[in-house]
Amino acid sequence: MSMENRKTVAKLDRESILIDARRELAMPARRAFGKQLMSLGSLVMLTGCNVTDEDSVNHFLRAVSRLNDRAQAAIFDPYRLAPTYTEAQITRPFPFNAYYGIDEVPHVDASAYRLTVSGLVTGKRVWTLPELYALPHAEQITRHICVEGWSAVGRWGGTPFREFLRRAGADTTAKYVGFKCADDYYESIDMPTALHPQTLLTFEYDGERLPAKYGFPMKLRMPTKLGYKNPKHIVEIFVTNTFPGGYWVDQGYNWFGGS
Ligand SMILES: Nc1nc2c(c(=O)[nH]1)N[C@H]1C(S)=C(S)[C@@H](COP(=O)(O)O)O[C@H]1N2
Ligand SMILES: [Mo]
Numbered sequence: 001m002s003m004e005n006r007k008t009v010a011k012l013d014r015e016s017i018l019i020d021a022r023r024e025l026a027m028p029a030r031r032a033f034g035k036q037l038m039s040l041g042s043l044v045m046l047t048g049c050n051v052t053d054e055d056s057v058n059h060f061l062r063a064v065s066r067l068n069d070r071a072q073a074a075i076f077d078p079y080r081l082a083p084t085y086t087e088a089q090i091t092r093p094f095p096f097n098a099y100y101g102i103d104e105v106p107h108v109d110a111s112a113y114r115l116t117v118s119g120l121v122t123g124k125r126v127w128t129l130p131e132l133y134a135l136p137h138a139e140q141i142t143r144h145i146c147v148e149g150w151s152a153v154g155r156w157g158g159t160p161f162r163e164f165l166r167r168a169g170a171d172t173t174a175k176y177v178g179f180k181c182a183d184d185y186y187e188s189i190d191m192p193t194a195l196h197p198q199t200l201l202t203f204e205y206d207g208e209r210l211p212a213k214y215g216f217p218m219k220l221r222m223p224t225k226l227g228y229k230n231p232k233h234i235v236e237i238f239v240t241n242t243f244p245g246g247y248w249v250d251q252g253y254n255w256f257g258g259s
Contacts, residue, residue: 076258078192082223085141090206091152096213097227099185099247105212106182106233113217119178119238123169129203129217135159135167138200142223144230145259156210156221158202162195170239178244179220182233188244189222189229190256198223201234229257 096102115127138160145151165172172195178188193199202221205214215232222230228248238244249255 076190076192076224076256078196080224082142082198082259084223085143085153087141087155089153090141090155094154094205094214095146095150095152097146097148098183098232100183102213107212108182108217108233108235110217113235115218115234116236117168117238118236119240120171120174121168121239122171123167132159132164132201132218133203135201136163139204140198140200140221140223142198142221144221144223144227146227147253148227155206156200156202156219157204157207158200158218158221160197161199161201161220162197164201165194165239168237174239175241176239176244178238178240179231179234180236180238181231182235185231185233185247186244187220187229187231187246187249188255189220189225193222193224196222196224224258226257226259228253 096105098105110129113129115132117123117125117127136159137157139155139157141153141155143151143153162172165177170177172191175191176188177191177194178186180186189199200221202215202219203210203217205211210216210219215234218234219232220230220234229246246253246255249257
């Protein structure tokens with residue numbers, strides 16, 4: 001956290017933070033999400049927090065400020081890089097996760113597949129897989145962190161998303177990039193994250209074509225964001241100034257979702 005943000009947090013009124021947090025905790029989806037964040041800092045559970053005890057109040061306020069951090073895209077440092085790992089550190093097998101079971105993973109037909117690009121773009125609006133595979137190639141070994149309480153190191157290959165956006169003629173002064181998926185999933189991200197050097201539009205997992213379970217034909221991989229922000233089975237990408245929300249975000253998860 002920068003000095004500036006620390007000051008902002010310090011200025012926040014303690015009582016209004018408590019009111020906010022109580023309201024948030026009334027939503028079951030947020031409660032589950034909150035507990036995961038708490039465990040990251042080994043903090044007391046919000047619900048069990050004894051507000052008369054100075055120490056637990058401080059713990060609690062730090063936890064809330066962390067939630068606020070994530071709510072504030074303003075503190076995202078577009079130059080800060082997420083850690084990378086060696087091949088020996090890859091988690092095998094890499095976990096599968098979705099809002100459904102592995103038997104219901106969508107199977108997208110590669111030859112019929114077309115990526116639609118819409119909204120504030122001046123370039124090509126329909127892309128085939130061979131056209132996407134021909135884009136500049138990059139690889140990364142990074143950690144994927146899921147709010148459900150697990151993290152795993154994986155190796156993804158594809159094209160830097162900013163390269164794709166440039167070629168698609170995207171208006172990079174727009175606020176958001178949104179994604180629609182072959183299942184009912186959808187997500188959206190802030191433009192600084194879309195342009196971050198480690199944000200990859202991936203077509204490969206561990207040197208192979210991305211398998212169905214990990215998001216064939218493509219997954220947007222962002223080591224700077226929590227797992228649920230990383231859409232799999234993308235079928236449409238759109239650039240917009242209208243807040244698009246997301247599958248979990250619309251059920252109460254934090255939108256910025258930084259990791
Ligand atoms: N299309 C789609 N993308 C998705 C999801 C989903 O259910 N559908 N789940 C998200 C969540 S919560 C996680 S943790 C990761 C899991 O990716 P993995 O199966 O490659 O581990 O995908 C994310 N992207
Ligand atoms: Mo997740």
